[in-house]
Amino acid sequence: MGGSSSSSAPPRRPLLTTAWRKIPWGNKQEPLQDIKNFQPQHEDIEAIRVLLHGPVGAGKSSFINSVNNVLQGRMTHEALASSTTSDQSFTKYQTYKVKKEGRGNFYPLVFNDITGMEEGPGVRTDDIKLALKGHVKDGYKFNPSSPLSDGDHGYISSPTISDKVHVLVCIYSANASEMRSSVLQKMREIREAASDLRIPQLAILTHIDAVCGEIETNIKNVYRSKYLKRKMTDFSSRLGIPMNCILPVKNYSHEIQLNPDVDALILSALRLMIDFGDDYADTL
Template sequence: MGSSQSKAPPVSRPSPLLEQPWREVSEKYKDNLEFVKSYQPENEQVKHLRILLHGPIGAGKSSFINSVDTVLRGRSAGRAHTDAISGSSYTKQYKTFKFPKSPGVKYSFAFNDIMGLEQDFDSGINVNDLKLALRGHVKDGYKFNPDQVLMRGDDGYNSDPTLEDKVHVLVGVVPADAVSRLSDEMVKKIRNVRLAASELGIPQLAIITKVDEACPEVKKDTSNIYKSKYLKEKVEQFHQLLGLPKNCIFLVKNYNDEIESNDKINPAIVCALKQMVTYGEDYLNDQ
C-alpha cells in the first residue's frame, strides 16, 4: 500500500493593506475642493497666498503643480514643465503659477516652482537663494545659478518685498522610494531651509510623491494610498528624519500617465492642498 504524502498548508501572508485608511481623504473630498475653490485671504494686503515647493531634483514639484491645475480645471494640465531623464533640475527659474478660475479671474493661492536641491555643493539651487525666496527677495523669472548667490543690486533681486511677495507656506517634496535614501548632505540642506522658515514663522508641510511607483497596491488602486502599510512607514521615516509632525506630511500620486481627471487620484491632492491653504491663512492672519 503506497504512502500518501500530505500537502503543507498554504502560508498565510499578512496583507500589505490596513483594513481602514489611517487618514480619510475621500469622504470630505467635495467639501475640501469647495473650500480651496472659494478661498479668499482675509488679510487685505494679499491677493494670492504663496506656496513654495522645494526638495531634491526629480521629486515631482512641477508635477504636483500640474496635478493641482488638473484637479481645478477638471482636465489634464501641464503648464509646469517636467523632465524625467535629464538627471538635473529641469526647473531653472523662479516662477509663480496662478490658476484660472474664470475668464480674467484666478484662484486666491499660487505656487512657486524652484530649482531642485542636489547633493553636491556646487549643483542645484543654492540654499541661500532659497532663503532669499522665503523673504520675497527673488523676482519672478529669475534664473538660478548654483555657482553664484543672488545679491542685492542684481536684476533678479527684489529689494523691497511686500507681504504678497513673501512665502506664506513652505512645502517639502520627496519621492516615496527616496525617503530612506536621502543623503546626510541632502537632509542637512532641507533642515537648513526648514530652520530659516521656522525663524520667519512660516508654516511647513511635506508631500511624499510617486507613491504608485513605490507601492504595487496603490499602483493597482490609487484609493489605497492611505491604507498602504509601506507608505505609512515612509511617513513615519520622514517624520523621524526631518522632524515634521505626521499630520503635516501627505501622500500624493501626481498625474503622469492620465489624460483625464480621476476621482481616485484627486482626493489626496485636494486634502494636501487644503492644509497648505489653511496653514497659510493662519500665517497671514498673524502678520
C-alpha cells in the first residue's frame, strides 16, 4: 500500500482564509545554515540517528533523496535509497549518510530505513526494538522466521550511543488508500516500543500535492487546505501522534530544479527531527 499515481490532476478543494500553521516561506538560507552548522550536544554522539518506517510507496526513499537535494543545494544524480531489493522475503536495515562540502565529510545525521516492513510476515517487533536500542548492524536482513539474537552476525553486542536510534519518524502518504489494520497495528507496536525507550516521534505526510489541486498549484496553500488538515487530524487520531508532530512535505520526484517553497517544508521537518533527536541523545 502506498501513494497511488495518476496522470489526472488532483481535485480542487476549499481553502481556509488563513493558514493554521506558519512557515517562513522564501527564507531557506537561515534554516539551511543552522542545519549545516549543527553539531550534536552530546560529545560522544557522532550523528543523530533517524529511523524511518512506514508502508511501501509512502515515500521514505524519496524523502531521504529530497533531504539530500536540499542540503546539497542541487538536484543530485545518484539516489541515496533504492525502493527495490533482490530478496523481497527479507527486510533490510539500511543506513544512509548525507555528504557535506569537502572530501570525506558527512552531516552528523544518518537515516535508517526499514524497507518493506508490511510485506508478508514482515520484520518482527522484537527486532525493531533491538534496532531502536542500537543492536542491529547496517545492512542486516531481518528474518521474519528467526529473530536476531546476541551472537548473530548482524547483532551489535555493545552498542555505542551513536548506534542507538534518537528519533523515530513514520512516513505515510496523504494519497494512500485506507491503511490496512495489520499495517496500522505494526506501526503502533513500533511506536509503543519507542515510547517505552522515551524516543521522540514524528510523522511525515507525503504526496500532499496529489490530494489537493490548490496545493499542487501553490505549495504555500498546504496549511490552508481543509482536506489536508482533516487528513492530518485523522492520521493523528489513528496512530496517536500529536498534530504538532505531523509535518506535510512534498518530495522531489520529476523536478529538475529546486523549489524554495518545497525546500522550506523539508527543512522545517528536518529541523524538528534534529532538535528532537539531539535533545533525546543528550540525555543518554
